[in-house]
Amino acid sequence: MFYSFNLEDHIPQNHLLRGIDRCLDLSELRQQLADYYSHTGRPSIDPELMIRMLIIGYSYGIRSERRLCEEVHLNLAYRWFCRLGLEDVVPEHSTFSKNRHGRFRESGVFRWVFDExxxxxxxxxxxxxxxxxxxxxxxxxxxxxxxxxxxxxxxxxxxxxxxxxxxxxxxxxxxxxxxxxxxxxxxxxxxxxxxxxxxxxxxxxxxxxxxxxxxxxxxxxxxxxxxxxxxxxxxxxxxxxxxxxxxxxxxxxxxxxxxTAYGSAPMLGWMVEEKSIEPHIPVWDKTERKDGTFQRDAFQWDDEANEYRCPVGKALRSEWRPFKTPRTHVTKADTIIYRSSERDCAACPMKADCCPNMTFRKITRSIHEAARDVARYITTTPEYQRSRCERKxxxxxxxxxxxxxxxxxxxxxxxxxxxxxxxxxxxxxxMRRMAKLIAQGPPINGIGAPA
Structure with missing residues (x-):
């Protein structure tokens, strides 16, 4: 018995796997895994075949490797994507476990595929x-x-x-x-x-x-x-x-x-001070007071004097007297505490609205406060509102x-x-995103061109 059957003719042109195949290039895969295969003995299963089968499994939510082998055996589109003919044998499911936990993981081939x-x-x-x-x-x-x-x-x-x-x-x-x-x-x-x-x-x-x-x-x-x-x-x-x-x-x-989870002071400091990246991130701030007293933004920061000024113009400083040995006053939490003078607070008519239960007012300032101020300013710009939508x-x-x-x-x-x-x-x-955006059109910069 003879029959004429062309697998290529039975795969729709708009099939998802066709789009993915145009965007996928595994020509250098064997070179990446060359050190993990023996040059003698029985030939191993083609690693490109296993990678293509795994791509099918993750594309269609087929999580079981046993079921994936069954689906590739039965589905014409899967066979076409894996470069298998009608009479070609599908690998055993146990092969995936051995390769995943062995040569694939040791060689970092999944990361290589992702980067490609x-x-x-x-x-x-x-x-x-x-x-x-x-x-x-x-x-x-x-x-x-x-x-x-x-x-x-x-x-x-x-x-x-x-x-x-x-x-x-x-x-x-x-x-x-x-x-x-x-x-x-x-x-x-x-x-x-x-x-x-x-x-x-x-x-x-x-x-x-x-x-x-x-x-x-x-x-x-x-x-x-x-x-x-x-x-x-x-x-x-x-x-x-x-x-x-x-x-x-x-x-x-x-x-x-x-x-907001990424709006901590160390993270914002890393972005602004080390990487020069604009942080379009809400500041993670737990200094808000709920007892009706003055909030932190009621105190004016003077960078030259390295001190805060309260609403009545009195100073809050990290140190009120000089030390023989200079101190940074930086705490284990990478903050500096600024305190007002007890004398100034005792005679202040606004003490009840500032620190009614303490003899002085204190403010904790992060060593990355400048980066936090940059993030606070960005939240007031129109670009930040656009970023909020893009985060979705x-x-x-x-x-x-x-x-x-x-x-x-x-x-x-x-x-x-x-x-x-x-x-x-x-x-x-x-791959699915790329197949959707560039499928049905001519190759772009070589993407989709025959190998």
């Missing part, structure tokens, strides 16, 4: 580099609260039942600075690097945070970072992503957009990640596993 997609987005003119936005979203870890221990509870960490790859990574990372964050109430025995959190306002669960840094022009994800579900780790990941984008793509934004593009990407790509719960364990999943998902989101 970003470069093609830049070449296609989808990245302007003028404005970036950053945010984080919680994704549930593959861990149950029933398989966990309370902090301080005795646990045999050498038990073979919990001696998993995720546990070994956790124990190896305990001495790192990233692991110095405050401990949680519970530690998962199946995924100890995940964090017990109730930040969403509902029932607490183990989770990781996926952090996106996007270009506001077309919502292209420029970088992604996995962190434990902790606000400090999320904010600090912004510095890592901004520096990495500048190093790899030579892009540094004029403005960075984020919510990050939230839309998180909604797409969870509702369309079905990444509302992780399958892999450990921070490295979360990083692999988040990186692949972000790469797929960029």
């Amino acid at each position: 997609v970003v470069r093609r987005c830049i070449a296609a003119g989808l990245v302007k580099g003028e404005g970036f936005a950053v945010d984080a979203s919680l994704v549930a870890a593959n861990a149950s609260h029933q398989h966990s221990v309370q902090v301080g509870e005795h646990c045999d960490w050498t038990d073979p039942e919990i001696n998993t790859r995720a546990m070994r990574e956790y124990l190896a990372a305990l001495d790192d600075e990233a692991a110095a964050a405050p401990v949680t109430r519970k530690i998962s025995l199946s995924d100890p690097q995940s964090r017990w959190t109730a930040a969403t306002g509902g029932i607490a669960y183990f989770a990781y945070s996926t952090n996106y840094l996007i270009d506001t022009a077309h919502g292209v994800i420029l970088d992604v970072e996995a962190t434990p579900a902790h606000r400090t780790a999320e904010v600090e990941s912004t510095k890592v992503m901004v520096d990495r984008v500048e190093e790899r793509f030579d892009l540094k934004p004029e403005r960075l957009i984020a919510d 593009k990050v939230e839309m990407l998180f909604a797409h990640l969870k509702s369309i790509l079905k990444l509302d719960r992780l399958r892999l364990h450990g921070l490295s596993g979360a990083g692999d999943e988040f990186t692949l998902a972000a790469a797929v989101q960029n």
Whole structure:
């Protein structure tokens, strides 16, 4: 029996995978993995085939590797995208686990694929580099609260039942600075690097945070970072992503957009003083008084005299007498406390409206207060209102990640596993965005041209 069947003719021209295929170039993949394959023995499964299958899985929310192999076996469009003929054999699902936790993770190939997609987005003119936005979203870890221990509870960490790859990574990372964050109430025995959190306002669960840094022009994800579900780790990941984008793509934004969680004094100081980036971020300020007394903005700062002036013109200083040994007066929280004179306050007719329960008034000033003032001024400009609208593009990407790509719960364990999943998902989101914006047209700067 002979038959004539052309797989190319049965894939619609407007199919999503056609658009992604035009934007995908894995010609250098084998070179990236050359050191992780043996040159002797039985030939290995083509790594490009496995990467293409994973792209299909993340594009259509097929999280199970066993089911992914079944779908590729049955679906003509999937076979076409994977360069498989009708009679070609689909790899076994167990192959993915071995390669993911082995050569793929060691070589950083998922990060390489993501960076290559970003470069093609830049070449296609989808990245302007003028404005970036950053945010984080919680994704549930593959861990149950029933398989966990309370902090301080005795646990045999050498038990073979919990001696998993995720546990070994956790124990190896305990001495790192990233692991110095405050401990949680519970530690998962199946995924100890995940964090017990109730930040969403509902029932607490183990989770990781996926952090996106996007270009506001077309919502292209420029970088992604996995962190434990902790606000400090999320904010600090912004510095890592901004520096990495500048190093790899030579892009540094004029403005960075984020919510109030990123408006801490150290973060604003880093942006303004070190990176010269405009912080389009609300200032995180907890100095507001609720007892009806004078707010902080009622006191005028004199930069030359290094002092505040109260509403009646009296001074608030960090020191009222000279010291033999000069002092910085900087506290452990990187602040300087300015105090008024008890004599001035005792005779002041406005004391009841300023400091009724204290003998003097004090103001805490951050060493990054100049950067905070820059952020406060930016919030009064029309450009800031435009930035507020553009920040929603990050939230839309998180909604797409969870509702369309079905990444509302992780399958892999450990921070490295979360990083692999988040990186692949972000790469797929960029591919879908690029396929939507440049599909149906001629190749742009070589994008979509035959290899």
